[in-house]
Amino acid sequence: MSTPASDPEVTAVGGTRLVADRVSGAHQSEVAWNDQYGASGGGFSQVYKRPGYQVTFIENNTGRGIPDVALGASMYGAVIVAFKGKFGRVVGTSPATAQWAGIAALSNEMAGHRQGPLNTRLYHVGKSSSYSEAFHDITSGGNRFAGFAGSSGVPGWDPVTGLGSPNVAVLLPLLS
DSSP: OOTTTTSTTSOOEEEEEEEEOTTTOOEEEEEEOEETTEEOOOEEEEEEEOOGGGTTTOOSOSEEEEOSEEEEOSGGGOEEEEETTEEEEEOSHHHHHHHHHHHHHHHHHHHTSOOOOOHHHHHHHHTSTTHHHHEEOOOSOBOOBTTBOOOBOOSSOBTTTBTOEEOHHHHHHHHO
């Protein structure tokens, strides 16, 4: 796993294929992102040790597990951009990470100050009774891609989608 994503002070973002209601935008379903364009990254660091906040989530590996969270990364939920008068789609965990940065900024705004790294708080929510409301746990799909064996989504944290995708309206107050 590469740096900076595997750094324990960084929130690593995986990818999903989100299906949302076309009118309301309401979450309908989600699977791990894996299509012809790419797949969610994930795995375990051989440089960084498993941080304390992940101990109850990862029992079979001593390395830092990534990702921590996941957001839409597939062509079906692509970010539309304009460049030189033309529109195009951007897919993958790069736009998903930018979306996470926006969520982190909103969390800072709600708190009224910079909070610093959010991972300890994220994993605190992950082991709380609020987890199932604050995150969409992604248990379907995997990140097998281009000869890489990959992993599969399982209940709770996994090395494909982390804790899952955030239900921002519920998660933000819990982080702030």
